[in-house]
Amino acid sequence: MNRLGLCCISLKLKEQGFGHQTMTFKRFNSLPREEALETLGDRILNNLVTTNRTIQFCAENNYVYRVSSDIFPLITYDEANVSLEDLPNHDDIQDEFDDIAQTISSTNVRVSAHPSEFNSLSSLNEKVIEKSITELNFYSSFFDRIGLPADRRSPMNFHVHNNNGTREEIAHRFYNNFKKLDENCQSRIVIENDDKLNCWSVKELVDIFHPITRIPITFDYLHHKCHPNNLTEQDAINRCWETWQTTPLFHYSESRPGNNPRAHCDIPTQTINTYGLEFDLDFEVKQKDLAIHEYQQLYPQFSTIGV
DNA sequence: ACCAGTCAAGGAAGC
DNA sequence: GCTTCCTTGACTGGT
Numbered sequence: 150m151n152r153l154g155l156c157c158i159s160l161k162l163k164e165q166g167f168g169h170q171t172m173t174f175k176r177f178n179s180l181p182r183e184e185a186l187e188t189l190g191d192r193i194l195n196n197l198v199t200t201n202r203t204i205q206f207c208a209e210n211n212y213v214y215r216v217s218s219d220i221f222p223l224i225t226y227d228e229a230n231v232s233l234e235d236l237p238n239h240d241d242i243q244d245e246f247d248d249i250a251q252t253i254s255s256t257n258v259r260v261s262a263h264p265s266e267f268n269s270l271s272s273l274n275e276k277v278i279e280k281s282i283t284e285l286n287f288y289s290s291f292f293d294r295i296g297l298p299a300d301r302r303s304p305m306n307f308h309v310h311n312n313n314g315t316r317e318e319i320a321h322r323f324y325n326n327f328k329k330l331d332e333n334c335q336s337r338i339v340i341e342n343d344d345k346l347n348c349w350s351v352k353e354l355v356d357i358f359h360p361i362t363r364i365p366i367t368f369d370y371l372h373h374k375c376h377p378n379n380l381t382e383q384d385a386i387n388r389c390w391e392t393w394q395t396t397p398l399f400h401y402s403e404s405r406p407g408n409n410p411r412a413h414c415d416i417p418t419q420t421i422n423t424y425g426l427e428f429d430l431d432f433e434v435k436q437k438d439l440a441i442h443e444y445q446q447l448y449p450q451f452s453t454i455g456v
Numbered sequence: 457a458c459c460a461g462t463c464a465a466g467g468a469a470g471c
Numbered sequence: 472g473c474t475t476c477c478t479t480g481a482c483t484g485g486t
Binding site: 157158168169170171172173175176219266409411412413 | 477478479480481482483
Binding site: 171174175176223228269277280311312345347 | 467
């Protein structure tokens, strides 16, 4: 069975008023601190309520769910110097954490995260490493707080990035910094193949990166199409699949018609070949839950309800 | 009500 | 070595 996954936003719920909010540092800094904290707190609470409702929605539809990477704007941003405890609605936020934990424990929805591309554990810049560790640890502590398992059932996925040095050097540098992460955070990290030709292909990840780090490799269909590095799709997905100790969570998208093959489509239309493997599959497409619904109409074998 | 410009961030690619 | 682009939705300020 292959469950499909919703990424961050449900368009259906958005119509019903469950949307995400953010706050830029520029705006935060332009307001008196008290007012800034109040606005930020309100928005974070709103994001948590939306997250909770979206997890319920995923439970109803048997989707897996990737949380937004911007639930907590500015919370790990050095210059803003703000923590959750500083927010005037801190108690309400804690209550909402409890509600989310309750939703998760009663529905068993698989929840994952995809921290932003600006996180890098292979950078040569110490400051970048520090900031990335702070951000990754924070998201992991959020996962702890809402009762998610400290293993790859709740994976936190990102990229290796940085091509300074040989592949081996980069992997070792990554691993040295990886070991500085909180234990629970380490236990959740997984790494995805890249779509750019000079970045990490599946082949390099499974042949070089994985033996050094033992970190599971996420297979991304579209990225592999853009950067196959002489591996067939079947070989690539099999080799990624073998790096997981639990049901893998992979990524699916198709190219948007136009000049940039890396741009993501609105709704996928092609047949997805799972090669008989069991894994969950995040739909990285513009039309979000509407696309999942459409796709399941088109390909009932991906409908995991009522079968 | 609407629209265009803006936004914190790292790295790759293009010049 | 510098600039631009990547990518994204939501905010912000001007009309």
